[in-house]
Amino acid sequence: MRERAKRAVYRGKAAADSLGSLPAGGKFLVSVLVDAFDFAVGRIPGFGTLWDLVQTYLAYRLWGPAGLAAIWELVDVTEQVDGFVPTVTLAGVLSEVAGR
Secondary structure: OHHHHHHHHHHHHHHHHHHHHOOHHHHHHHHHHHHHHHHHHOOOOOHHHHHHHHHHHHHHHHHHHHHHHHHHHHHOOOOOOHHHOOHHHHHHHHHHHHOO
16 A cells, blocks of 8 residues: 555656646646636635645746746635736746746
C-alpha cells in the first residue's frame, strides 16, 4: 500500500514538474481551464480559498515568478470578485510579453 501511495505522489510531482515544459499554446490552454474552473466552482466559500492556493501553485509551475501574481486572489475572502479576473491567463500573457 505504501509503495502505491509513493508512486501516486511521484506521478503527481512529475505531472506538476512537466507543466513548465509545455509549449506556450499548451500553457495558455491550461491557464484558461484553471481560470474557467475558478470562475465556475471557485466561488464556493472555503473551497474557493483552497482552490486559490492550488491555482497559485499551478500558475507558478506554468509561468514561473510571474505566476505568483495569482496570490492576490487570497485577499478576496468573499470569493465573489476574484473569479471574474483570469489571473493565471493574465500572468501568462505578462510573462510572454516580458520574455520577448
